[in-house]
Structures are given as C-alpha cells and as structure tokens.
Amino acid sequence: MIRVRFQNNKTGKGYDITTLITDANWNTKFAGSPASFEFTMMNDEQIKIDHGSIVSFFIGKEGLFHGYVFKYSKSDKGETKVVAYDQLRYLKNKDTYVFKGKRADQIVAQIAGDFELKTGQLSNTGYVIPSMVEDSKSLFDIILKALYLTLINNKQNFYLWDDFGQIRISNTDKSHLNLIIGDNSLATSYDYSSDIDGETANQIKLVRDNKETGKRDVYVAKDTTSMARWGVLQHYEKVNENLNKAQIEKQADNMLLLKNRPEQSLSVDALANLKVRAGCGVFVEISGVGLSGWYIVEECKHDVMKETMKLKLVVM
Incomplete structure (x- = not known):
C-alpha cells in the first residue's frame, strides 16, 4: 500500500x-x-x-x-x-573546483560535504582522474563529467541517485532487477527506433597538446567494417595533456567500443512496478522488433494513482 x-x-x-x-x-x-x-x-x-x-x-x-x-x-x-x-536538486548550484588524482566517488563526497548533502553508499568508481579544472560549472555537470571519464577509461558505468534522503553512486551492472518487461509481462505499448545519426562513431580521433614539441599528438581508433557500411562517422575530442600515450590509446579504444553501434531508443508504457526507477537494469523481451536483452532505465515516470509507468530505455 x-x-x-x-x-x-x-x-x-x-x-x-x-x-x-x-x-x-x-x-x-x-x-x-x-x-x-x-x-x-x-x-x-x-x-x-x-x-x-x-x-x-x-x-x-x-x-x-x-x-x-x-x-x-x-x-x-x-x-x-x-x-x-530530492537532494539532487541542489546539484544545480554552480561553483569552481580543481581536482587532482581523485576518483568520481571522492569528487561526489567532497561536493556533498561542501554543500551539506547527506550521502549513503558511494561505490568505489576505480578510475583515478589525473586532473579536472571546472570553472563556474553546475555541480551536476562536474559530477557527470567525472562519471563520463570513468566510463570511457574504465568501461564501468556508474550513476548518481538519491536513496530516500542519501545520495549514492551505484554501478549499473550491479543494479539489475529480477523483472521482465515485454510482450507478456507488464508492457501495454512500445515505440522503438534505431539510428546512427547522433553519437554513433566508428572513428575516434583524440588529440593532446604536447608542450615539449609545440604540436598536437593525434591518436586514432577505427573500425573499418562499419566504416565500409556506414561511411566515416568521426568523434573528435581534445584530451587532458597529463595523460600518457598508453592511457589515451586505451581511452580511444574504449570510446570506440561504446560508440560503434546504432543508438537504440525504446519507450514503453507498462503496468507499474514501483521497484523500477532510473538507473536500474531490466530485461526486455519484445518479439515484434526482435528485442531480447538487458536495458538501463534512462527515465521512469510512475503515475501512482493509475498504477502505470512510462519508461525510456537504453541498451546496457
């Protein structure tokens, strides 16, 4: 009840x-x-x-x-x-921060302490970020950048959420629900699309300013198979000059793994299950478009009185 x-x-x-x-x-x-x-x-x-x-x-x-x-x-x-x-509303505040050698969870802990926000379990995010200089940025943007750097360097996807009054960081791989959403389970309608028109990339070009040579070092990772099918879809980014060659090459390879695929968008109307919230993983089974696998809940809107929910889902 x-x-x-x-x-x-x-x-x-x-x-x-x-x-x-x-x-x-x-x-x-x-x-x-x-x-x-x-x-x-x-x-x-x-x-x-x-x-x-x-x-x-x-x-x-x-x-x-x-x-x-x-x-x-x-x-x-x-x-x-x-x-x-919830408490995350206060992360819309702006400030200036300089971090050196900190993980994303340590950055969250410091910001939460500065703004007197309560925290719960902040999972160790593993990747130590060499440096971050954020001038007059929202606290949300700072934290999301730290989590993004963790994702592209360590292939670990963490999300920030408020657990009934305590800010937490959790790993999406450890947030699966024992729940199937699809043809014969909860879903009442769906809308599916797939495209390569957004963030999809089959060539990653990362550049680093080299103070010693006065030039830019360029690192490229690409997939020739998808390039032959889709043409060249390039993602270009300037990386932290403190990263070494091996770190940049690893980052380029990881970004290629994340971006070298169509972006799938799936919206589902379903009967409510109040254990479902953004960040959780649910298993989707929709035969009409051949979907069968784990998806992350990107957005969830529960209509409490009607006992229904609207979900936006992305591939894990």
Whole structure:
C-alpha cells in the first residue's frame, strides 16, 4: 500500500496526506536531473504548504522518495498542486573546483560535504582522474563529467541517485532487477527506433597538446567494417595533456567500443512496478522488433494513482 507523508519545515508537524491526494507522479532520470514527486491534493486547513517542507513517499514501510517542496500552487477548486525534488536538486548550484588524482566517488563526497548533502553508499568508481579544472560549472555537470571519464577509461558505468534522503553512486551492472518487461509481462505499448545519426562513431580521433614539441599528438581508433557500411562517422575530442600515450590509446579504444553501434531508443508504457526507477537494469523481451536483452532505465515516470509507468530505455 502506498503512503505519502508531509512535514512542515517551520512547525515540524507531520501529516499523512495519502487520502487527500487525487493525482501523483513519481519521476526519475538517469543523469543530470533530480527525482521529483508531483501531486495534487484537496486543501486541508490544518496543513500549510511551505517551501522546503518535506515530502516522503512509501510503499509499505519502504521509502521510495524523500524530498523538499520547491513549487506549489492553489486553485479555486479547493486543490493544491505541489512539486518536490530530492537532494539532487541542489546539484544545480554552480561553483569552481580543481581536482587532482581523485576518483568520481571522492569528487561526489567532497561536493556533498561542501554543500551539506547527506550521502549513503558511494561505490568505489576505480578510475583515478589525473586532473579536472571546472570553472563556474553546475555541480551536476562536474559530477557527470567525472562519471563520463570513468566510463570511457574504465568501461564501468556508474550513476548518481538519491536513496530516500542519501545520495549514492551505484554501478549499473550491479543494479539489475529480477523483472521482465515485454510482450507478456507488464508492457501495454512500445515505440522503438534505431539510428546512427547522433553519437554513433566508428572513428575516434583524440588529440593532446604536447608542450615539449609545440604540436598536437593525434591518436586514432577505427573500425573499418562499419566504416565500409556506414561511411566515416568521426568523434573528435581534445584530451587532458597529463595523460600518457598508453592511457589515451586505451581511452580511444574504449570510446570506440561504446560508440560503434546504432543508438537504440525504446519507450514503453507498462503496468507499474514501483521497484523500477532510473538507473536500474531490466530485461526486455519484445518479439515484434526482435528485442531480447538487458536495458538501463534512462527515465521512469510512475503515475501512482493509475498504477502505470512510462519508461525510456537504453541498451546496457
């Protein structure tokens, strides 16, 4: 059974508002956005909505969302609409950071400490980033860059999320749900597309400024088979000058593995399962387009009252 709690941040008084809610959506995204809980409730004279007040969403005793009121509006119909975001909303703040020899999880820990954000388990991301200089960037952008550098150098895909009031870093490979979504399981409709018009690349060209020679060193990784089929699709990037030859070559090879394939987009409407949220892995089985395999949930929108969900999925 679902339950929604509200606590006024001025008075400290808490209320169970489950029976007052007429509409509710819980939304999560894989990267660059906080989770939100948006709901409409019938007005109650005892309950005063204030910015910063706490909203918590449960299924049974399990907490799914813990966040803070950022928006609310009232209508002449006797209703109040509320939008609450979890802690990740504060990563929209901007600042300047210089990091040397730190992993992505260490960067997150430092930023969280500076902005007084609560953290849970921050998985060791493994890759030590030689240096990052980020001037007047959003905290989200800084962290996502650190996670991207980890992915292209170590082939490990980590994501940031808020676990009921504690910021965590988790590995997508260890976030599989024992759940099948498809023809005979939960799915009610789908929309699938495949293209090589976006981030697909079969030639990776990385360049590094060489202060000793005054020139640029160029490193190329390519796949001639897909080049013969699709033409040359090149990704060009300037890399950190502190990286050595072996590190840059490894990065180019890893980027080629990640980008040398069509981008598949899959949207699914399904019956709700509240264990599904962005970052989790689900097994997809859709015979109509020959899909059978693990996908990462990129976006998930739960309609709490209708008990349905909308998913955007990407290949793991």
